[in-house]
Every structure is written in structure tokens, then in C-alpha cells.
Amino acid sequence: xxxxxxxxxxxxxxxxxxxxxxxxxxxxxxxxxxxxxxxxxxxxxxxxxxxxxxxxxxxxxxxxxxxxxxxxxxxxxxxxxxxxxxxxxxxxxxxxxxxxxxxxxxxxxxxxxxxxxxxxxxxxxxxxxxxxxxxxxxxxxxxxxxxxxxxxxxxxxxxxxxxxxxxxxxxxxxxxxxxxxxxxxxxxxxxxxxxxxxxxxxxxxxxxxxxxxxxxxxxxxxxxxxxxxxxxxxxxxxxxxxxxxxxxxxxxxxxxxxxxxxxxxxxxxxxxxxxxxxxxxxxxxxxxxxxxxxxxxxxxxxxxxx
Amino acid sequence: xxxxxxxxxxxxxxxxxxxxxxxxxxxxxxxxxxxxxxxxxxxxxxxxxxxxxxxxxxxxxxxxxxxxxxxxxxxxxxxxxxxxxxxxxxxxxxxxxxxxxxxxxxxxxxxxxxxxxxxxxxxxxxxxxxxxxxxxxxxxxxxxxxxxxxxxxxxxxxxxxxxxxxxxxxxxxxxxxxxxxxxxxxxxxxxxxxxxxxxxxxxxxxxxxxxxxxxxxxxxxxxxxxxxxxxxxxxxxxxxxxxxxxxxxxxxxxxxxxxxxxxxxxxxxxxxxxxxxxxxxxxxxxxxxxxxxxxxxxxxxxxxxxxxxxxxxxxxxxxxxxxxxxxxxxxxxxxxxxxxxxxxxxxxxxxxxxxxxxxxxxxxxxxxxxxxxxxxxxxxxxxxxxxxxxx
Numbered sequence: 011x012x013x014x015x016x017x018x019x020x021x022x023x024x025x026x027x028x029x030x031x032x033x034x035x036x037x038x039x040x041x042x043x044x045x046x047x048x049x050x051x052x053x054x055x056x057x058x059x060x061x062x063x064x065x066x067x068x069x070x071x072x073x074x075x076x077x078x079x080x081x082x083x084x085x086x087x088x089x090x091x092x093x094x095x096x097x098x099x100x101x102x103x104x105x106x107x108x109x110x111x112x113x114x115x116x117x118x119x120x121x122x123x124x125x126x127x128x129x130x131x132x133x134x135x136x137x138x139x140x141x142x143x144x145x146x147x148x149x150x151x152x153x154x155x156x157x158x159x160x161x162x163x164x165x166x167x168x169x170x171x172x173x174x175x176x177x178x179x180x181x182x183x184x185x186x187x188x189x190x191x192x193x194x195x196x197x198x199x200x201x202x203x204x205x206x207x208x209x210x211x212x213x214x215x216x217x218x219x220x221x222x223x224x225x226x227x228x229x230x231x232x233x234x235x236x237x238x239x240x241x242x243x244x245x246x247x248x249x250x251x252x253x254x255x256x257x258x259x260x261x262x263x264x265x266x267x268x269x270x271x272x273x274x275x276x277x278x279x280x281x282x283x284x285x286x287x288x289x290x291x292x293x294x295x296x297x298x299x300x301x302x303x304x305x306x307x308x309x310x311x312x313x314x315x316x
Numbered sequence: 317x318x319x320x321x322x323x324x325x326x327x328x329x330x331x332x333x334x335x336x337x338x339x340x341x342x343x344x345x346x347x348x349x350x351x352x353x354x355x356x357x358x359x360x361x362x363x364x365x366x367x368x369x370x371x372x373x374x375x376x377x378x379x380x381x382x383x384x385x386x387x388x389x390x391x392x393x394x395x396x397x398x399x400x401x402x403x404x405x406x407x408x409x410x411x412x413x414x415x416x417x418x419x420x421x422x423x424x425x426x427x428x429x430x431x432x433x434x435x436x437x438x439x440x441x442x443x444x445x446x447x448x449x450x451x452x453x454x455x456x457x458x459x460x461x462x463x464x465x466x467x468x469x470x471x472x473x474x475x476x477x478x479x480x481x482x483x484x485x486x487x488x489x490x491x492x493x494x495x496x497x498x499x500x501x502x503x504x505x506x507x508x509x510x511x512x513x514x515x516x517x518x519x520x521x522x523x524x525x526x527x528x529x530x531x532x533x534x535x536x537x538x539x540x541x542x543x544x545x546x547x548x549x550x551x552x553x554x555x556x557x558x559x560x561x562x563x564x565x566x567x568x569x570x571x572x573x574x575x576x577x578x579x580x581x582x583x584x585x586x587x588x589x590x591x592x593x594x595x596x597x598x599x600x601x602x603x604x605x606x607x608x609x610x611x612x613x614x615x616x617x618x619x620x621x622x623x624x625x626x627x628x629x630x631x632x633x634x635x636x637x638x639x640x641x642x643x644x645x646x647x648x649x650x651x652x653x654x655x656x657x658x659x660x661x662x663x664x665x666x667x668x669x670x671x672x673x674x675x676x677x678x679x680x681x682x683x684x685x686x687x688x689x690x691x692x693x694x695x696x697x698x699x700x701x702x703x704x705x706x707x
Contacts, residue, residue: 015524227540265520
């Protein structure tokens with residue numbers, strides 16, 4: 011039983027980790043390539059979820075909604091870039107944090123103005139609505155398996171894009187030394203815009219994918235943003251590979267810790283004390299993990315060479 | 317000389333004539349509610365319930381014109397205290413109605429009751445305000461926080477569930493909820509699981525529940541957490557095998573998002589929209605027409621708060637200056653509560669009936685909770701006896 015339970019929890023951790031990766035991928039590029047702290051990245055995740063909610067109410071189909079939501083999220087990211095972020099690239103980090111925090115407040119209030127404060131629901135697409143029985147009596151929703159598959163596909167595509175295409179090469183070069191790339195005659199402004207729009211679309215895609223299993227509500231991006239920052243710091247800022255590995259590790263540590271920390275502690279403590287400390291320690295685990303990684307590798311698991 | 321006297325006399329006459337008009341200046345009611353952030357929908361229900369009552373009462377309470385001042389506490393106790401000071405010192409309100417959350421109630425309690433302003437809670441009922449720190453200026457039209465949880469504990473005990481799994485967010489109200497459940501439940505608790513506040517993915521807990529196979533689970537997951545838990549519980553195939561008992565999780569604020577996933581899930585409440593009284597039917601229909609949503613209990617509590625103030629002011633002839641008389645009038649105010657049986661106990665909290673309710677889809681496709689059975693009759697909260705009458 012424990013082995014199957016562990017397997018199911020690992021699957022949960024993988025799914026959570028992949029969602030984190032989709033968000034962190036854009037964040038790490040924007041931070042690494044542009045040296046720009048974008049707190050509003052979590053809001054783009056929320057916007058993706060709201061877009062898919064709106065479009066699926068309009069078209070009645072999740073597939074169409076997703077197809078419509080992705081370009082809209084991209085356009086929205088580009089719009090934000092042109093309106094707000096472009097003017098902040100040369101400012102210092104404090105200005106960027108302040109301005110992008112303002113964008114969070116504005117958009118959280120904005121979605122409430124348009125869609126109301128009550129959480130919205132998005133129906134799970136019919137074709138993926140079933141579940142498979144994995145453990146004794148535990149059904150695992152097919153949709154979650156679909157999220158895992160989609161996350162892995164996106165990760166593979168990103169790998170090819172970043173490592174084997176010209177744009178990817180420029181992005182990697184930009185992460186190492188943006189000034190030099192610019193000096194070599196590359197239009198760095200346009201590169202920034204592409205990276206930014208793409209990151210926003212990935213975050214929007216993550217939001218769209220979780221919309222049917224989580225509730226779509228104002229402020230839903232705020233908590234996940236903190237985890238995304240943890241991921242990029244552990245992975246090494248600017249590194250897609252690092253973000254991927256770190257996201258999976260965080261997903262696993264969080265999920266497995268939440269369910270097994272009390273059990274493990276029971277080996278050394280009496281049951282009451284074990285469940286008491288277990289529930290105190292579980293939420294801390296990822297931060298303890300981050301502290302440990304940073305202690306041994308201060309610039310993350312896969313630091314970008316500068 | 318004569319002219320002067322005449323003028324003075326005239327002035328006096330004018331002043332006298334004006335005096336009743338001064339006494340009839342507008343009654344001021346401050347609504348202190350959470351209207352922003354993820355929990356804003358709870359405050360909106362309460363605000364709309366009060367506004368609807370004002371409409372039904374012709375814009376008057378106890379025969380006096382009313383000015384309603386709505387403020388948003390942002391679910392931040394410090395912000396709430398600042399706003400409350402504004403209501404008391406600048407606006408000089410006669411009543412503060414609200415709040416939704418207990419942390420706001422505890423923080424704002426002292427400034428409001430110290431200024432001898434009447435404070436009528438439409439949801440929050442923390443144990444200290446019902447017990448040791450009860451105050452003659454504080455009343456609630458809702459309940460003491462533990463009571464809805466006690467309903468489920470009693471039901472679990474009566475139905476003979478031997479093993480129950482408890483799940484709550486890791487903060488004060490979550491712990492209070494589980495304590496409330498355990499007041500009447502005496503069986504085995506296989507696990508007391510606390511998740512970080514605002515956890516949205518419960519898949520790890522669901523896997524654990526499936527492996528432990530309890531007879532039932534009890535949970536308290538307000539807001540978006542409840543929406544997610546219910547949908548994921550249904551998707552994991554647990555809903556038909558392990559009964560889902562909850563409070564403040566499956567209610568009219570969450571049901572529009574939970575939809576079919578919540579059908580037949582059990583909850584505890586002092587009221588439900590399908591309660592069969594003429595006044596309630598009219599209220600629910602009017603609320604739906606005006607705000608396009610099935611009212612939740614927050615709306616009912618604040619509708620009742622308006623009726624309570626109205627009845628008390630009718631008894632004092634619209635006067636608010638004699639605080640003791642007004643308090644006595646509130647305490648024994650006679651009005652038809654939407655929930656039926658209702659009276660205020662010595663600690664200012666209601667003595668009322670509690671029901672087991674279940675979520676259902678109405679014939680028009682909207683979701684609501686419906687009464688299954690009465691669990692407690694004329695139920696007084698557990699802290700009332702700690703309230704010393706001298707407070």
C-alpha cells in the first residue's frame with residue numbers, strides 16, 4: 011500500500027512540478043536575459059485562466075478556448091510589455107518591483123471588475139473527464155495525466171527551441187551577456203519583446219491548463235509566483251534546464267513532504283508529537299530545501315556562465 | 317423693545333418647531349464588510365442582503381430615514397480598525413453591522429463597544445466574544461463560530477461513523493472548526509490533516525484519504541479552497557464512497573463554481589434558501605431578481621440584522637440616545653426572522669435551530685443548499701455560560 015501511495019504522490023508531485031515549470035520558464039528567461047524582475051508574471055498565469063474560462067463559456071469547448079486563449083495571452087503579454095515594462099528595463103530593480111507590483115494590484119482588481127469576485131469554474135473537457143484506477147480505490151483523473159503529458163511536451167519543445175535554433179542561441183547568449191549580443195548587431199529590443207511575450211504565453215498556458223482543476227479567482231497567481239521564484243533561484247537564473255529540474259524537485263519535495271513527513275517523524279517521535287511537528291515542517295520543506303541548495307551552490311543548480 | 321421681544325419669541329417658536337426635525341435626523345448605519353480580495357463575495361452577499369432589507373422596509377429603520385455607509389475592511393484587522401474609527405468619529409454612526417471574518421471582529425470589537433456604539437455581527441462569532449469578553453454593545457444575528465461544525469460532529473456521531481478523517485487549513489479558524497466537530501463526535505479520528513492556508517491542490521490529501529478508507533471526512537475549507545477540494549474529491553471518485561461532511565465549504569458563495577461536483581454533499585447551517593416560510597420565499601426570490609445569485613446565509617444574517625434594528629427602534633420610538641433602553645429593545649426585539657425560530661440569548665448571540673443541509677441542483681439549474689433534517693433545537697452556544705452578566 012505504501013509503495014502505491016508513494017507512486018501516486020510522486021505522480022502528483024510531477025504534475026505540480028510541471029505546472030511550476032511552465033510558469034518558471036518564462037520568469038527565468040525574463041529575469042536572466044533582461045535582468046528584469048517581473049512580479050506581474052503570476053498575474054499572467056491568472057489572466058490565462060480567466061481567458062480560458064471566458065472563452066470556454068463563449069464557445070462551449072475547452073479545446074477552442076485553449077486555442078483562443080494562447081494568442082490572446084501572448085497579445086496581452088506584448089501589450090503589457092509595450093505599455094509598462096519596456097519603460098523599466100533601464101531602471102533599477104526596486105523601480106521594477108514597485109511598478110510590476112502595481113500591475114498585480116491593478117489586474118487583480120481588473121479581473122474582479124470584469125468577472126466578479128466569486129471563483130469561476132471551467133468544466134473539464136469531455137474527452138479527458140474520466141479517471142483511471144491506480145491504487146486500491148483511488149481514481150486518478152485522466153485530465154491530470156493530460157497536464158503531465160502537455161507539460162512534458164512543452165518542456166521538450168522548449169529544449170529544442172533553446173538549444174537548437176537561432177532564436178534560442180540568441181536567448182542563451184543574451185542570458186550570458188546582453189550587452190555583447192547587442193554590440194554584435196542583434197536587435198536586443200526585439201529579442202526582449204519575443205522572450206517576454208513567449209514567457210507570458212507559457213504562464214498563460216499554465217493558467218489555462220489548471221483552470222479546470224483549480225478555481226479561477228482573483229489573486230490566484232500571487233502564491234504560485236513565490237514558488238516560481240524559489241524554482242528559478244534553485245535552478246539558476248536564466249537556465250531553462252535548471253528551471254525544469256528545480257520545478258520537478260520542488261513539486262516532489264512539497265507533495266511527498268506533505269503526505270509523508272508525519273509518517274517519517276513517527277519513527278523517532280511519539281504519534282501525537284509526530285503529526286504536530288509533521289504538519290509544521292511540511293510547508294517549510296521547500297524553503298529548507300532552497301536554503302540547502304543555495305548553501306552548497308550559491309548560484310543555483312545550473313548557473314548560466316557569465 | 318416690544319419688537320425685540322416679539323423677534324425673540326418668534327425665534328424661540330421657530331427653534332421649538334425645528335426640534336422634532338433635529339431628533340428625526342438620519343439614522344446612520346456603517347456596514348463593515350470584506351469587499352475586496354478572494355473572499356469579497358462573502359461581503360457582497362452580506363451587503364446586498366442589508367440593501368435588500370432596506371428596500372423592503374421602504375428605506376427606513378424604525379420609522380427613521382437611514383444613511384448606510386459601506387466600508388471595506390480588506391480582511392485586514394489594522395485597516396478595519398482605521399475604517400471603524402472613521403465610522404465612529406467622523407460619520408458618528410449609530411450601528412456598525414458586520415464583519416464577515418473573526419479576526420476583524422476581534423480587532424474592531426474594542427473601539428466600537430468602547431465608543432458605546434452597537435455592533436451587530438452578520439457572520440463572525442469568535443468564542444471569546446460569546447463567552448468571557450461578551451459585551452452589552454455586541455450582538456450577532458449569525459451564530460457562534462463552532463456551531464455549524466458541531467452540527468456535523470453530531471450527525472457523524474448519530475450515524476455511527478467509527479473512523480473520521482479531518483481536514484482543515486492551518487490557521488485559527490481551521491483549528492476551531494475541528495475542535496467544534498469533536499465536541500459531539502466521540503469516535504476515532506484517523507488523521508487530523510492541516511494544509512497551508514490557500515492550498516488549492518488537494519490531490520496528496522485525497523490519495524491519503526483513499527488509502528485510509530475512513531467512514532467519512534469532515535472539512536472546513538472556505539472560499540476558493542472549498543471549490544477546489546469539492547471538485548477534486550468528486551474527480552478522485554471519493555464522493556460516492558466516503559461521505560463528505562463540511563461547513564462553510566459547500567454554500568451558495570461556492571456552489572456556482574462547484575456545480576454538479578457538490579451535489580448531495582452535506583453541510584451544517586442555521587438556514588437554507590429552500591426554508592419553507594413565506595417571508596423567506598419572498599426574500600430568496602427578491603434577492604435572485606436583484607443580484608442574480610442565490611443568497612447565502614451571510615445575506616440572510618444581514619437582512620435579519622436590518623429587521624432587528626428596525627424592530628428595536630420601533631420599540632424606542634426611533635430614539636437612540638438612551639443606550640440602555642435601546643439595548644433592552646434589541647435584546648427582546650420581536651421580528652420575523654427569515655430562519656424561523658430566533659431569539660437573542662444573554663450573551664447577545666442567537667438561540668436558534670441548526671440543520672443538516674445538502675447541496676442540490678434546482679429545476680432551473682441553479683445550485684443551492686436544502687434542508688435534510690433538524691439537528692439542534694433552540695440551541696445555545698457552548699460559551700454563553702462563560703458570559704458574566706456584569707460585563
